[in-house]
Amino acid sequence: xxxxxxxxxxxxxxxxxxxxxxxxxxxxxxxxxxxxxxxxxxxxxxxxxxxxxxxxxxxxxxxxxxxxxxxxxxxxxxxxxxxxxxxxxxxxxxxxxxxxxxxxxxxxxxxxxxxxxxxxxxxxxxxxxxxxxxxxxxxxxxxxxxxxxxx
Amino acid sequence: xxxxxxxxxxxxxxxxxxxxxxxxxxxxxxxxxxxxxxxxxxxxxxxxxxxxxxxxxxxxxxxxxxxxxxxxxxxxxxxxxxxxxxxxxxxxxxxxxxxxxxxxxxxxxxxxxxxxxxxxxxxxxxxxxxxxxxxxxxxxxxxxxxxxxxx
Numbered sequence: 001x002x003x004x005x006x007x008x009x010x011x012x013x014x015x016x017x018x019x020x021x022x023x024x025x026x027x028x029x030x031x032x033x034x035x036x037x038x039x040x041x042x043x044x045x046x047x048x049x050x051x052x053x054x055x056x057x058x059x060x061x062x063x064x065x066x067x068x069x070x071x072x073x074x075x076x077x078x079x080x081x082x083x084x085x086x087x088x089x090x091x092x093x094x095x096x097x098x099x100x101x102x103x104x105x106x107x108x109x110x111x112x113x114x115x116x117x118x119x120x121x122x123x124x125x126x127x128x129x130x131x132x133x134x135x136x137x138x139x140x141x142x143x144x145x146x147x148x149x150x151x
Numbered sequence: 152x153x154x155x156x157x158x159x160x161x162x163x164x165x166x167x168x169x170x171x172x173x174x175x176x177x178x179x180x181x182x183x184x185x186x187x188x189x190x191x192x193x194x195x196x197x198x199x200x201x202x203x204x205x206x207x208x209x210x211x212x213x214x215x216x217x218x219x220x221x222x223x224x225x226x227x228x229x230x231x232x233x234x235x236x237x238x239x240x241x242x243x244x245x246x247x248x249x250x251x252x253x254x255x256x257x258x259x260x261x262x263x264x265x266x267x268x269x270x271x272x273x274x275x276x277x278x279x280x281x282x283x284x285x286x287x288x289x290x291x292x293x294x295x296x297x298x299x300x301x302x
Contacts, residue, residue, distance in 0.1 A: 006162070006163055006216075006276055007160055007161070007162055008160065008161040008162070008163070008214050008276065008278070009158055009159065009160055009161075010158070010159040010160075010161060010247045010249070011157070011158055011159070011246070011247065012157055012159070013246050013247065029287045030287075031286065031287050031288075041238075045224065045238075045246060047224040047225060047236065048224040048225065048236040048237040048238045048239075048246070049236045049238055049239070050225055050234070050235055050236035050239060051235045051236055051239040051296055051297050052236055052238050052239040052296070053296070054239070054294065054295070054296020054297055054299075055239070055294060055295060055296045056290075056292040056294035056295075057290045057292055058238075059251060061212070061247075061249055061251070063159050065157075073196065073198040073199040074198060074199065074201055083201070084201055084202045085198065085199040085200045085201035085202055085203055086199040087192075087196075087199045087200055087203050087209075087279075087280040087281065087282075088199075088200070088201060088202040088203040088205070088206070088282050089282070090281055090282070090284075090287075094279060095162070095164050095196060095199070095279070096161045096162065096164065096212075096278045096279050098161070098212055098249070098278060098279055100210060100212070100251070100281060102288065102290055125157055125159065127159070127247045127249060128238075128245060128246070128247050128249055129238040130238065130241055130251060131238075131239050131240070131241070131295070131296060131298070132290055132292075133241075133295055133298055134289075134290060134291060134292060134295070135182065135302070136180045136181075136182050136241075137182075137253065137288075137289075137290075138285075138288075138289040138290070138291075139207075139208045139253055139283055139285060139288075139289070140285060140289075141207040141208055141283075141285060143205065143206060143207035144205070144206055144207075144282070144284055144285070145202055145203070145204070145205020145206045145282060146202045146205055147282070147284055148205075151286070
């Protein structure tokens with residue numbers, strides 16, 4: 001089947017406001033970042049925030065807007081000099097440059113989510129917010145392929 | 152800022168093949184599902200699978216193609232009769248209907264990923280695959296808002 005059978009259109013629900021202004025300075029993962037910042041939710045989506053403040057962590061799906069396609073299908077990373085498949089690494093430069101960040105939610109003020117652990121550059125469009133639920137989202141495994149022993 | 156400033160276009164990299172044929176029969180989360188199935192990766196993306204077979208779990212971002220917009224901003228769930236904000240629940244009917252599923256990767260044969268824990272209906276377009284890394288993706292918290300005690 002051709003990949004052309006369907007094109008999917010998404011619209012941002014908000015924007016990242018972050019002290020991270022340059023892509024080259026971004027922490028490689030939220031779990032390695034203490035950076036705080038704000039997710040601005042556009043006014044027409046604010047009613048969707050009801051009860052989110054009860055959660056400590058949120059899943060933030062974002063769009064790596066600085067990435068220019070086409071992405072390579074294999075790439076090296078910070079961790080070694082071997083080219084790995086793009087679906088076996090977490091590089092933002094990928095066929096659909098959708099970011100997945102688990103952020104600590106400090107509090108919510110109106111349409112602003114104050115968050116910690118940011119790994120997203122200032123101005124990044126946000127596509128979705130979901131509550132993080134440990135019993136649903138955590139997995140225990142030692143089988144972590146090429147990344148094992150890297151950090 | 153208006154949400155109209157940017158429209159983001161995504162293209163599927165593959166398709167879900169699943170015994171789950173009807174939306175109403177879908178398990179509510181991968182962690183509650185023993186369903187096995189196949190992720191077909193389109194041929195032009197197969198080189199991106201290199202080294203993915205070393206991982207036990209994968210993060211699968213998908214597009215809930217059966218959802219017709221517009222989504223409500225608040226909705227009830229299986230778990231209670233209270234309307235919660237769409238960003239505080241995991242309903243597929245959301246402003247950008249992007250699915251987030253952590254699936255067990257059984258093995259890879261060519262362009263087919265045999266997976267377990269499927270919560271996706273047959274024919275669902277796949278947008279991205281990322282390797283699941285416990286030290287990056289797990290979080291420990293008791294603060295899970297309205298869902299606490301529900302399961």
